[in-house]
Amino acid sequence: MIRYPVDADVASARVLDPAFYADPAAWAAVRERVFARSWQWLDDLGAVAERGSLAPRALLPGLLDEPLLLARDGEGALRCLSNVCTHRGNVLVHADCAADAIRCRYHARRFDLAGRVLSSPGFEGLPGFPAPSDDLPQAQLRTWAGLAFAALDPAESWDATFGDAVRATSALPLDALVRDPKRDRDFEVRAHWALYVENFLEGFHVPYVHPELAKEIVLPDYRVETFAGSVLQVAHAKPGRPAFAPQACGGERGVAALYWWIFPNLMLNFYPWGLSLNHVQPLGAERTRVVYRGYAWDAAHAQGGAGGALDTVEEEDEAIVEAVQRGVRSRLYRAGRYSARHERGVHHFHRLLAAALGEQA
Ligand code: FES
Ligand SMILES: [Fe+2]
Structure with missing residues (x-):
């Protein structure tokens, strides 16, 4: 049994053993037990x-x-x-x-x-x-x-995986989304797919990696919520910047972005202008394709805000994720700790992966 245990307590846990990212047996196990059994x-x-x-x-x-x-x-x-x-x-x-x-x-x-x-x-x-x-x-x-x-053979039902996101976004005008081909992109990242997902699952790096995005959102209000098969991150807009109508977000005011991640490799980023979908496609131990598709419901909001300069944010993310890929190969690096305040989403992802790879610690 392949085991990459991650402690249930984020405050004492260590992140995934870096050996995971280069382990061919773990790769095969993730392909068969996670991806072949996922939505x-x-x-x-x-x-x-x-x-x-x-x-x-x-x-x-x-x-x-x-x-x-x-x-x-x-x-x-x-x-x-x-x-x-x-x-x-x-x-x-x-x-x-x-x-x-x-x-x-x-x-x-x-x-x-x-x-x-x-x-x-x-x-x-x-x-x-x-x-x-x-x-x-x-x-x-x-x-x-x-x-x-x-x-093909889902380990979890549709509702267990997507139900929380479906219910939480039911007040958004999802039926009005129209494909916007101008937003289509295919990126190739020189990194393990899980490193790309980890980076998505925390806003901790926003002030350090994304200086322009950091000017758009209220960092102390950034919030992470974990669900059975997904993680939600909520970013709030600075005053006067693009935000959802409160009734679209259960009465919450000033929401600039709802970042849903659905296990294991889908990101649904809802902005006041619409949806940016990112599908993370593992190609090899150090190669990942990220497919961007955009669906707009309000062209008037197309620019600006947290959902504005997505290409810049993507470039910044790719550079940091590729640097982490080089780092996790290090013979001196040992798995570090989680920030219990900022990295609950990463921890949740690792727990789900660890569960798929063997008995949970
Ligand atoms: S493979 Fe023979 S009819 Fe399709
Ligand atoms: Fe980022």
């Missing part, structure tokens, strides 16, 4: 808005690469099918398209948009064909805020 963002629903539409999407590109297919049938029902032919395993659909059936290019087996075999040349009269196992398997699918999430 993952696939995309928004834009490509499958119409009846009779197909959108191939990989589940966690670069790590799991599971070929999936969002399929909206003629009645409007949306499913997440396997995109792998049940005959000899050819990948079926390669590009977004309108369709009333799915036809395999290899030997011409056809499926309907619910994944059922329609026809299969060469199989005529074969006993017991087609059986339900010849139909395309389905992944679990949930939609929220115009986004699609899938899971």
Whole structure:
């Protein structure tokens, strides 16, 4: 059993053993026990808005690469099918398209948009064909805020993972979010994915790493809340700077940003202008892709505030995370302590990871 224990008491705990970031056995265990069993963002629903539409999407590109297919049938029902032919395993659909059936290019087996075999040349009269196992398997699918999430074999239910964030953001106009392609970015960071997540989970570094962002928010009011499968950080605006209407935030005044992290690798940053989604995709022990997607509900608020100069903040974060990557390789570095005041989110993430990697300390 791989073990990277983290003490339950943040005041006495030490951070994750730095050996974790270079341990191939831990990497494989995290891939199988955490990522393959988690809910993952696939995309928004834009490509499958119409009846009779197909959108191939990989589940966690670069790590799991599971070929999936969002399929909206003629009645409007949306499913997440396997995109792998049940005959000899050819990948079926390669590009977004309108369709009333799915036809395999290899030997011409056809499926309907619910994944059922329609026809299969060469199989005529074969006993017991087609059986339900010849139909395309389905992944679990949930939609929220115009986004699609899938899971193959989730360790936790959708509600256990996303429920707190869904309930807490129910007063935001999520149905009004519109994709803003100008905000799309793909960053590649030379660091372990968990270092990128850790950095996201504390505002402790904001005054030191993000001098411009620090001018926008009231640092003493910065707040971290932990939930079963997520962490919320709340930043408050300086007077006169962009903030949510209080009724959008349960009556709380002056909220500049709601930073939700959903275990293990999704960040949903809500700003007065809309949502900046960051999907953290592990590529290798020291390589991570971070996909940014922006969804706006109020173009008038597009600039300024805590949700303003996101590219600058990202560059500052990448530089520090890459420096930490070099540091955790050090033969002299030993796991340090947590700031109990500022690093409860990091501690919670480490506890969830440690639980997945073996018996909890
Ligand atoms: S692999 Fe699809 S029909 Fe043969
Ligand atoms: Fe940061």
